[in-house]
Amino acid sequence: MAARTTIYDVAAAAGVSISTVSLALNSPARVSETTRRRVLEAADALGFVPKPDAVAKARRGVGRIGVIAPFTSYPAVAVRVNGILRAVGDRPLEIVLFDQESAARSSSPLLASLPITGRLDGLVVVSLSLDEAMAGRLTGSRLPTVLVDVHHPGFDSVRTDDTAGGRLVAEHLLGRGHRRFGFLGEAQRTERYVSPSQQRLAGFRTALAEAGHPLGDGDVRLADHGVAQARAAARELLSTRDRPPAVFAADDVLAAGALRAARDLGLAVPGELAVVGFDDGDLAEALDLTTVRQPLEESGRTAMELLLRRLDQPGSVREVALGVRLIPRGTS
Template sequence: MSRMGRASVTIYDVADAAGVSISTVSNALNRPDRVREDTRRRVLQAAQSLGFTPKSEAVNQARKGVGRIGVIAPFVAYSSYMRRLAGLLEVLNKANLEVCTYDEESAASRTSLLLSRLPLGSRLDGLVVMGIPLDDEAAERLLAASLPTVLVDSEDARFSCVVSDNALSGRLVARHLLDAGHTRIGYLTEEHEVAAHPQQGVQRSQAFAAELAAAGHPLELQRVVSTAHSVDAARVAAGGLLADGSLTAVAAHDDTLAVGVLHAAAERGLRVPTDLAVTGCDDGDVAAAVGLTTIRQPFEESGRLAATTLLELMGAEHPTRRTTVLRQDLVVRGSTGAALPATV
């Protein structure tokens, strides 16, 4: 009877498929330095195609030396992740590691289809996931593969994380607008699927609302509007916010949405900042170009920290999870007409 007919795949099946002895399979999984590179790759490919799952210790040993790091992020949808990638590449290129990027459609998706399909095991040494909240299924898949993983712009106690102090950014913007005398303030946020948890956006908006409430000017529900992540969608959504002429300021989730607010204000003949103050978040190139008051985030630094954290995880015998929180800074420009930055 062929071994391939057995209920579970064994090391013998892998040896047959790879055309090697079982001792070679064992060495490829446990002592890869004793096996030629082409043989080791053939064994790993056979093991993956057969669905053979050795002990996690053997998987870790076999993976060493592949030299490939995966990076998942919504690169096309958000330019900020390209800046994070630049910082990450700065570190990983010096380590002579190959970087494979995978573009996720949006950070506001219900779940990550890429994470459910991504080839783990012998294909990658490590993984960086940027801006994508992990559901339990995706997290368990990564943990089961014993793949060193770092999350950026998303928090999960099961993984090492590099995050921004989003609550601080919300408070800074709210305090800045309050100090400038604004009490009738609107908020434009990014819409997302009900089951998704874009933590950075929630933390930022909740802290913003809490700061206003503490000052005695609670953010009214009708003054909070969500929109798709594009300038034109934001322009239309902001038009609804500005329709009754009651607002003197609008805070947007990020710079892209803030530019939409600026367009909506121009369409209504509102002068910025005399009639309407506008703020964003991220401080990308567009913010400086249009004179937008915004929150400066250390994107390149977060990428560098993610890379160094991942390298430490890959090299540690007993890796320790940790979370690094990066501070945010308010950058004041003409869209709010204030001379001094707020402090919290």
């Protein structure tokens, strides 16, 4: 019988100490990307699986589900978690939340290491892309995983039709008589996947082109996610000589920045500038913001239901697409 691969074997293969291996697997942000990759590649090559720890043994049949998402970056994600918790109900499950920055900016070192730690019975990944190495690690560890807002072959997924949402915004603004447009989106820091912001822009741009009013590259501004960053980008867009009288922001936080910029420039909303967002959380209602409503809580609930079904009865890959609708309010 072959000896079990240990953390010492991984450390030797990676050329690091066992404490560095432990950090790479359990606190990946504390080691460099180069070291982390070396440790993960060594663990993959050796087929390393940690021994179940005492805490896992003490769970006594209580399953542990991980939910990894950019909680602190996007208010909409918290609403998805409400749906996840509602789907769990009174089942004997422990939900563990992992906060990560959006994949629009960087990869997720924690997502890369979670499958190897052996501490989870299932995983929900929200708005974070999977590269092939991550996908292979999840598949190899046989960790049941459901993706939300991201698609990858071989994984159950729940997505919102962001492209259709962009089309809805274009149709709404065209119906209000606008003929020039601007777009405020989130800056992309990786090309590994097409982000929701990019999909919303694609739907918006296609619908405008079909109507004979193409969106020029000069009318698109991308910013890091946040009100202050969006405010600066929107001010730049709205300070041009041929400023667009209607702006679609890729989410409600970015739309809030556009509204602040309009106030800075003394532009009346909606008289001189129409603004439309995307998500329809509490922020949109507070701002009286016209926006696209996506079924945030339903997406979380559906993802957890898919995961529970896979845990109980594995089967073919399931993909669920949820619709969107435009909610007209006072900013357009």
